[in-house]
Amino acid sequence: MAKKNKKYIFITGGVASSLGKGLAAASIASLLERRGIKINLLKMDPYINVDPGTMSPTQHGEVFVTDDGAETDLDLGHYERFTTLTLSKKNNFTTGQVYLQVIENEREGKYLGKTVQVVPHITNEIKRRINLAAEDCELLIGEIGGTVGDIESQPYLESIRQFAHDVGTENVLFIHLVLVPYIEAAGELKSKPAQHSVKELRSLGLFPQMIILRADRDIDEGIVEKIALFCNVKKQNVFKSLDQNLIYKVPLAFNKQGLDQRITEELGMWTTNPNTSSLEKVVYNAENPRDTVNIGIVGKYTELIESYKSLDEALSHGAFANQLKLNLVYIDAEELEGKSANDVASKLKDIHGVLVPGGFGERGTEGKITAIKHARENNIPYFGICLGLQLAMIEFARNCAGISAATSEEFSENGDLVIHYMPGQTRDGSKGASMRLGAYDCEIKKKTLAYKIYGKTQISERHRHRLEVNNDYLERLQNSGMEISGINKELNLVEIIELPTHPYFIGCQYHPEFKSKPDLPHPLFTTFIEATYQRKGSLHE
Numbered sequence: 001m002a003k004k005n006k007k008y009i010f011i012t013g014g015v016a017s018s019l020g021k022g023l024a025a026a027s028i029a030s031l032l033e034r035r036g037i038k039i040n041l042l043k044m045d046p047y048i049n050v051d052p053g054t055m056s057p058t059q060h061g062e063v064f065v066t067d068d069g070a071e072t073d074l075d076l077g078h079y080e081r082f083t084t085l086t087l088s089k090k091n092n093f094t095t096g097q098v099y100l101q102v103i104e105n106e107r108e109g110k111y112l113g114k115t116v117q118v119v120p121h122i123t124n125e126i127k128r129r130i131n132l133a134a135e136d137c138e139l140l141i142g143e144i145g146g147t148v149g150d151i152e153s154q155p156y157l158e159s160i161r162q163f164a165h166d167v168g169t170e171n172v173l174f175i176h177l178v179l180v181p182y183i184e185a186a187g188e189l190k191s192k193p194a195q196h197s198v199k200e201l202r203s204l205g206l207f208p209q210m211i212i213l214r215a216d217r218d219i220d221e222g223i224v225e226k227i228a229l230f231c232n233v234k235k236q237n238v239f240k241s242l243d244q245n246l247i248y249k250v251p252l253a254f255n256k257q258g259l260d261q262r263i264t265e266e267l268g269m270w271t272t273n274p275n276t277s278s279l280e281k282v283v284y285n286a287e288n289p290r291d292t293v294n295i296g297i298v299g300k301y302t303e304l305i306e307s308y309k310s311l312d313e314a315l316s317h318g319a320f321a322n323q324l325k326l327n328l329v330y331i332d333a334e335e336l337e338g339k340s341a342n343d344v345a346s347k348l349k350d351i352h353g354v355l356v357p358g359g360f361g362e363r364g365t366e367g368k369i370t371a372i373k374h375a376r377e378n379n380i381p382y383f384g385i386c387l388g389l390q391l392a393m394i395e396f397a398r399n400c401a402g403i404s405a406a407t408s409e410e411f412s413e414n415g416d417l418v419i420h421y422m423p424g425q426t427r428d429g430s431k432g433a434s435m436r437l438g439a440y441d442c443e444i445k446k447k448t449l450a451y452k453i454y455g456k457t458q459i460s461e462r463h464r465h466r467l468e469v470n471n472d473y474l475e476r477l478q479n480s481g482m483e484i485s486g487i488n489k490e491l492n493l494v495e496i497i498e499l500p501t502h503p504y505f506i507g508c509q510y511h512p513e514f515k516s517k518p519d520l521p522h523p524l525f526t527t528f529i530e531a532t533y534q535r536k537g538s539l540h541e
C-alpha cells in the first residue's frame, strides 16, 4: 500500500495583530480532529526571547505550561482546549531557540567553517523543527506568529515556502487570516488592506489558497468576491470569521460555512463529517444559564487582566458544566490590606466564592491573606491555586495554629517559613530554570474533599513554582485541623490542602486550569462553581 503523504496547513496573519489567529488555528484543528484526522499543532513565535517564561505576563499574556515542563505561548492553551491533544516542547518554538541552536552548532564546528546565514542555516533549523512537530501526525497545523510584513516573520515565511517546495505543494495549504476593517466615515468595510497583505505574501513566493476574513460585522458578498478575484483565491475558499461572544462558537461558525470540508478537499483527504455535539452542548449551556454566581478573584491589579487566560477559561468551563453564568469580580488585593473585618465583609458582600490564583512576589499578599481569612471564617467557598495554597497555609498557620510569624521565604528570610525554597529552587534561580515545571504525580487521600472531587487516588497535574510547603510545620497544622489531602510521594511534597470543617476550602500547589477543556471541564472548577452556587442559595434561605 502506498504511504499516505503527510499534509500541512500553515496559517499566517495580515493587516493587524491580535486577530485571533491562535483561535482560528485551534478551531480548524478542532474540526479536523473531529473528522478523525490525526492532527498536531505548532506555534512558531518570531520573537527573540528563548521562551515566554521570562516575559512579563502583562505584556505577553499568560505563560502556558505543558506536561513536559515547557513554558510556552498562551496560544498552546487554546490548542489544548480545542482538541484532545497533550502538547509538548515540540509544539512551540521561538526565533530565540532557533538562533541559539544554530549558534551552538556553529560553535561546535558543525557547519565545517561555512559562512552561517539566515538562508539556509536559520531556515533549515526552522524546517527541522516543523518536521519534528509533524512526526506523529497525519496533518500538521502550523501557525506563524506576528503579521506578514514584520521583519521578524520573514525567515518563517521563507521557510514555509521552501517547506512546501520540499514536500510537494499538493500537500500544503496556506491559509491567510486578514482583517477587513470597517471605516466609520465611509460606512463600509474595506477590502484593500487584505489585498495588500496577500500581495505582500505573493511577493515572498507564498500563494495562499484560502483566506479567512476577520471583521466585526457581516461582510457582504461583493467584498468576498472582490477579495477572491484580486487575491487569486477561489471564491468558495474565502471564509468569514466574525466577532463572537463566545470563543467556542468559532469552530461551529467555520463548520457552518463548510471551511473544514474545503480544507479536506483542497488537501485531497477523505474524512467523515465532524461530530460537534459536545461543543454545541457547551454553547447551549453558556447561552441558557439558570442563574449567575459572583466569583471574587483576588490578585495584584496589574496581573488580573489578560494574564490569567487559562484560569478564566477553566472557570467558564466549570460554569458551563453547571449551566451557570459567571460574574468574575476582580479584586485588587492591595485594597484589602489593613482593612477591618467589617470593611472586608462589606467589600466582599456579594461574592459567592473566593479564588486566589498563582502569583509571584510579595506585593498584595497580605490583602490576599485577608480575603482568605474572610472566606475561611464565613464559610465562603475558597479555591487557592499555587500561591493561593501557600497563602492559605500562612493564614491558617497564623490564625489557627498559633504560628504568628508564619510567612513564605519568598517574602522574608526570617520568621516561621511555612513556605520555603526547596534545595535547587533558590531565590537567585530567577531565570525560570529552577522552577518545578510540568507534570508531577499526586496521590490523593481517601475520604477527603479532594477524593470526592477527583474520584480517584492517582492524578497528575502541572506545576510552575519555586517554593514548597515546609514539612517541618505539617504536624502543627494538621493538629489544628488542616487536612493534607494530596502529596507527591516521590519528593514528599504537599500538593493539596483542605479544611474538613469548611463547606469548600481547598488549595492546590499545581495549576489545574491548564488541563481544563470546555467539553471536559476540570473537576476542581466544576465543583468550586457548584459550591459557590450552593453558597448563593444558602444566602437566600
Ligand code: GLN
Residues within 6 Å of the ligand: 357, 358, 359, 360, 361, 385, 386, 387, 388, 410, 464, 465, 466, 467, 468
Ligand atoms: N511564587 C510562588 C512560587 O514561586 C507561587 C508561584 C505560582 O503561584 N505560580 O512558588
